[in-house]
Amino acid sequence: MKASxxxxxxxxRILSEQAHSLKQLDxxxxxxxxxxxxxxxxxxxxAGHWYCVISGAARRCALRTDGRRQILDLMLPRxxxxxxxxxxxxxxxxxxxxxAFASYSGEGIEQLAERDPKFARELRDVAxxxxxxxxxxxxxxxxxxxxEKVGSFLLSLDxxxxxxxxxxxxxxxxxxxxxxxxxxxxxxxxxxTNLQQRGAIRLAGKRTVKILNRAALEDHxxxxxxxxxxxxxxxxxxxxxxxxxGPSYAR
Amino acid sequence: MKASxxxxxxxxRILSEQAHSLKQLDxxxxxxxxxxxxxxxxxxxxAGHWYCVISGAARRCALRTDGRRQILDLMLPRxxxxxxxxxxxxxxxxxxxxxAFASYSGEGIEQLAERDPKFARELRDVAxxxxxxxxxxxxxxxxxxxxEKVGSFLLSLDxxxxxxxxxxxxxxxxxxxxxxxxxxxxxxxxxxTNLQQRGAIRLAGKRTVKILNRAALEDHxxxxxxxxxxxxxxxxxxxxxxxxxGPSYAR
DNA sequence: CGCAGCTTTGAGTTTGCTCAAGTGGAGTGG
DNA sequence: CCACTCCACTTGAGCAAACTCAAAGCTGCG
Numbered sequence: 263m264k265a266s267x268x269x270x271x272x273x274x275r276i277l278s279e280q281a282h283s284l285k286q287l288d289x290x291x292x293x294x295x296x297x298x299x300x301x302x303x304x305x306x307x308x309a310g311h312w313y314c315v316i317s318g319a320a321r322r323c324a325l326r327t328d329g330r331r332q333i334l335d336l337m338l339p340r341x342x343x344x345x346x347x348x349x350x351x352x353x354x355x356x357x358x359x360x361x362a363f364a365s366y367s368g369e370g371i372e373q374l375a376e377r378d379p380k381f382a383r384e385l386r387d388v389a390x391x392x393x394x395x396x397x398x399x400x401x402x403x404x405x406x407x408x409x410e411k412v413g414s415f416l417l418s419l420d421x422x423x424x425x426x427x428x429x430x431x432x433x434x435x436x437x438x439x440x441x442x443x444x445x446x447x448x449x450x451x452x453x454x455t456n457l458q459q460r461g462a463i464r465l466a467g468k469r470t471v472k473i474l475n476r477a478a479l480e481d482h483x484x485x486x487x488x489x490x491x492x493x494x495x496x497x498x499x500x501x502x503x504x505x506x507x508g509p510s511y512a513r
Numbered sequence: 514m515k516a517s518x519x520x521x522x523x524x525x526r527i528l529s530e531q532a533h534s535l536k537q538l539d540x541x542x543x544x545x546x547x548x549x550x551x552x553x554x555x556x557x558x559x560a561g562h563w564y565c566v567i568s569g570a571a572r573r574c575a576l577r578t579d580g581r582r583q584i585l586d587l588m589l590p591r592x593x594x595x596x597x598x599x600x601x602x603x604x605x606x607x608x609x610x611x612x613a614f615a616s617y618s619g620e621g622i623e624q625l626a627e628r629d630p631k632f633a634r635e636l637r638d639v640a641x642x643x644x645x646x647x648x649x650x651x652x653x654x655x656x657x658x659x660x661e662k663v664g665s666f667l668l669s670l671d672x673x674x675x676x677x678x679x680x681x682x683x684x685x686x687x688x689x690x691x692x693x694x695x696x697x698x699x700x701x702x703x704x705x706t707n708l709q710q711r712g713a714i715r716l717a718g719k720r721t722v723k724i725l726n727r728a729a730l731e732d733h734x735x736x737x738x739x740x741x742x743x744x745x746x747x748x749x750x751x752x753x754x755x756x757x758x759g760p761s762y763a764r
Numbered sequence: 765c766g767c768a769g770c771t772t773t774g775a776g777t778t779t780g781c782t783c784a785a786g787t788g789g790a791g792t793g794g
Numbered sequence: 795c796c797a798c799t800c801c802a803c804t805t806g807a808g809c810a811a812a813c814t815c816a817a818a819g820c821t822g823c824g
Contacts, residue, residue, distance in 0.1 A: 289793085291516045324652060327731055332655045334648045344641070375633065381628065382633040388596075389640040396647035397585045401575060403654055404695035408812070436771065444655035446813055451772055468771065468820090480578055657813085659780070687803065697781055702804055719788095719803070 269295060273362040277316050282340045283312070283388050286381060287374075291364035296320075296356035302363065305347040309368030314342045315355075318361025319433035324352045324443075335395060338422055338433070342388045357434055378432075403444050411443045412453040413479035416463065416471060428473045437501040520546060524613040528567050533591045535565070536641050537642035538625075542615035547571075547607035556598040559730065560619030564605075569612025574692075575603045584693040586646060589673055589684070593639045595619075608685055654695055661738060663704040664695045664730035667714065667722060679724045691702045 269367050272295040293316075294301060302320065305311035313320075315337045322335035322343065336345050336351060345354055347368065375382040398418060405411040420430045432439070440447040456473075457463045462478035463471050473479065517550045521544040529539050545564075547553060553571065556562035564571075573594065585603060596605055598619065600609050626633040647670060656662040671681045681688070687705075689726040693697040705722075708714045713729035714722050725732065 310680075324648075324654070326656075328657070328661075330651055331658065334651055372634070376630045379627040379630065379633065382630065382637075383623070386626075386633070386637055389644065390635060392646045393640065393647060396644060396651065397575075399578070400585055400647065400651055400654065401583055402653065405577075406579070406581065406695075410579075435769095444657075447770095448772080448814085449812055451589060452812090455772075686801095698802095699782085699804080700780055705779090706804080 269293075269360075273316050276362070277314070277364050280316065280340055283342060283384055284381070285373075287314075287337075287364070287366055290309075290366060290370055290491055292366075293338070294363045294365045296354060296361050296363070297359045298361075300356050302345065302354040302356070304350070305345055305368060307368060308347040310347040311345045311368050311421075312366040312371050313345065314340060314364040314366075316362040316364055318344075319358075320354055320361055320363070321357055321358040321434070321438060321442075322354055329425050331441045332437055332444065333438060335399070335440075336434070336442060339424070341391075341395075343392060344389075357438065399442070403442075408443075408445050408449045408453045409456060411445060412439070413457065413462070415439065415443060416473065417476070417479055420473060428476075429471065430471045432449060432469045432471060464512050520544075524567050524615075527613070528565070528615050529629075531591055533565055534593060534635055534642075535632070537629075538565075538615070538622075540761055541617060541621055545614040546617045547612050548610045549607060549612075550658040551607050553596065553605040553607070555601070555604075556596055556619060559598040560598045560617050560623055563617040563622050564588075564595060564596065565615040565617075566590050567582040567615055569610075570608040571605055571614070572608055572685075572689060572693075573603050573605055582692045583695065585651070585691060586643070587685070587689075590675070591648075592642075594643060595640075604694060607689065608689065610732075643674070650693070654693075659694075659696050659700045659704045660703060660707060662696060663690070663701060664708065664713070666690065666694060667724065668727070668730055671724060679727075681722045681724065683720045683722065699721055 271505075272296070273293050274288075274291070274404075277293075291314075292303070296318075302313065319337055319339075320337040321333045322337070323334045324334055326332060332470060335343065353398055359499070371385065375385055402411055402414045402418060405414060411423060416430055420427065423430060434442070436447050436450050439449045443450065446461070454463070454465060457479070458465055459476075460475075460478060462475045463473055523545070524544050525542070528542060528544075529635075542565075544551070544567075547569075553564065568590055570590075571588040571594075572584045573588070575585055576582045577583060586594065594605070622636065626636055653662055653665045653669060656665060667681055670683070671678065674681060676682060686692070687698050687701050691701045694701065705714070705716060708730070711715055711726075712730060713726045714724055717723055
């Protein structure tokens, strides 16, 4: 699919109207369009490449030794991400058709950051936000039951997507959710069904979820008593409270 | 435990001899000592606080809604980490006695980054390294079997620790490993035992592991055929290869 | 229509979790 | 010095959850 100049202008205007982090880059942005499944090309230069999602969605994928795919990050509109130039084992792929990126060369970014400390600071913030996404995902993936993982995944999407609250439009397939949460597709399906049966969500179409009962999603899901407190956390809390004295400062 | 000026000087010298990322900060470093389980105090200022581990080890902990603990990051000597000032739901705790940190105020860091673009760049690199740690952990936690998780955890520790290759000294308890990998303690234990029986590792003392067979740890662990390729990955690969055309550039 | 991909459901097996008990070492106090 | 305690670690038994394999809807498109 060719990106017409018309489409480029269209997405450039959307970009300029978005309140993203690095507004002063808008003028330097190259618009890149990708269809579903297309890889965003890896940067040729060692300085890497920066992107901002304008519309659509993208995933950062890694391949495990056993052939399984792990989705390391899910990028939604206004999210920035960085692609290293050197051999990185990951690929970036568009998730939906006509996903639009704003693309910035690593060199350009570096030069601007060199000259403009304020911009450098914002760039740092962008990196922190990526770190925040990653640690949030770690919390989700670390969930005990699949119900818990899917539930918190939905909540995180609800928080990130710009649409109205409680109405989540999934930009991703069940397979993507499975590889994001590190569970099997069937388990994802069953979790959706189960959550609907419990009245926590309502599936309005395969890719649209209405959140009916937030508490049912965030609380330790399942009957009370099913899979109670783990020994590790009990121990962890005990250890933590056993050492209440603060650290010692020196000098 | 009080940090004597003597101890502070001792760790300050170690810091100055370490080839960490932000050498020019050494002069501004405050030395903080923590014993096992002690929390590193959260920053009072909104600019947050930066730390570098000089010796020992530390963990970034979050508490789940169900009371379970998730370790979001494991910081070893020469690792930098950032603690936000505003209400962050996480705590930083020392893992071993007499863990020494170099501490830098967020304001100081920001000011230096403002004046010195080269430093700002290194600071950015530090943030990227933290992001890399987080995504590496995501790969480990996303592993299918517990054997796989423990195996890749050991390999990652081996790669990060400065000691001789193949000889990993665990700075953490089994409980910490459990909460890092999001599995139960018992499972961690059984995995160690199992790996030893397979000849992949040798336990020389409870906290020292000799890696005997690297391939057995990194390959999809278990008998061939046990838990084969997941449908999701097969599909993922099919989808990926089905869209080989590159993205379209515009303008 | 019929294919292809995504989604859902079912059946059987395996893993990992929970509960429970027991080992071993370090530190304490008699 | 030894008994005792505490804590980290280990092992066993039973069960529930998730995985694999299999098959059947559903949807959109050529």
